[in-house]
Amino acid sequence: MEVDRLSSEEYPAFYQDYINNIPREASLGMLFKSNIENLKDITRTISPDKFSYRYAPEKWSVAEVLQHLIDVERVFQYRALCIARGDKTSLPGFDHEDYVFKSEAGNRSPDSLREEAKIVRSSSIALYNSFSEPVLMRKGNMNNAPASVRAIGFIIVGHTRHHIKILREKYL
Template sequence: MKKAQLTKGEFGEFYSGYIDRLDDEAELIASLENNTSEMVEFLKSIPSEKWNFRYKPEKWSIKEMVQHIIDTERIFQYRALCFARNEQNPLPGFDHDLYVLNSGGDNRSASELIEEFKIVRQSGIFLYKSFTDLMLKIIGNMNDVNTSARAIGFIMIGHAKHHKDIISNRYL
């Protein structure tokens, strides 16, 4: 399934900023796999002295940002699973700032965070490989926004790219 196959009703406007980071011909599973490799290599290239850096005192450190990516991957994967299984109840949003504040991300090693990202994303890839075309098209409600399971996969990729760009432009 390619990004170009998504329709307007499959995701909210807020998520366009993530989905628009991918080419129309981007294929879901291949893009998840490629993005995983790109993110792992990028994270491994960050100098050790930069992992605790904040470009402003109130901003997240790189460790906290990677922990945020991991947490968000887990939440999006759960949402995709719920929708693929035809969950009818709306799923709540989450306060990403509160999650980061309570994550303990700064107390973790860079290598541990990189490995966890890789494992969580690999788990998501297996999840997406298990979905049929019909399951991928099922739309559910997350945080008051109708979204399909397949759109969530592209959102996950765009979300990681978004934070990679922030790290590159503001932290390195």
Template sequence: MQKSAISKMPEYFDRYINLTDDLSFTEVLQISLEELENLPVAQWKALGEEIYAPGKWTAKDILQHMIDTERVFSYRMTAFSRGDSQKMLAFDEDLYANNADANRRTIEDLLAELILVRKNYIALYASFSPEMLLKSGQGFNGSEYSVLAMAFMIPGHQRWHFNIVKERYFPLLAELKNQSS
């Protein structure tokens, strides 16, 4: 199924879904995996623990956040696809980030884990029937979203964060270079 088959665009998550192409979910998930496999690791590593503003995450924190988000949504999509009608628990991304200790890990380690988690996400979606893809559930705030919509949310979420890294973090590399000159 393609993105255009999403009958109701979920509030908040639409910002991520809209960053994906109107291809089949399997194609979009595969493209997102290729984007991970082609991540400019050297640039991400060069950022170290730099942040562009106080209170923002490091590059490692961002990768860990993507891992955590994907795992949380894997559970939600499994629950929705199986007809679970209970409201999902909230996901406090800052709480998770503050307790993950991502900066003790390497970029390579985080990226390897994220690629593994993405492959699992792809396998999960491959297991869903068309009927399961169209099932919906409730987020913690009562908003409703479908299993299909979340197939596009994760790749869009990745692009959202990669865009932030390109726009706000990579310019720091020039500043760091100038400081060391």
């Protein structure tokens, strides 16, 4: 399954930038794996003492960015699972800013954040490996907009790529 096969009707327009930044020639499975490796590599180039660094007062620290990626991936896993199982519930949005500020990410070690990110991604890979092609095509309602199971997988990858780019540009 490649991103080119997605229809814009499979995800909220808000996520278009994430979808646009995904390599067209790679499968979702390959993207999940390379994406987490890229995150691991970039966070290893940032010294542990810089994990509390903010490039501007109102911006997140490196630790908070990592915790945000972990939290968002978990939320999107849940959304994908609900839609895959045919749940007709309108899945609510969430305040990612509030999640970050209440996460206490600054109290965690860089290694613990990297390890949790790896575990959460392994869980995403296992979840998506369990979905058949018809399940990947199922659509549900995510934050008052239609979304397919497969689109949610690409959104996870695109969201991580977005934050990797910010880490490269602002924290290195």
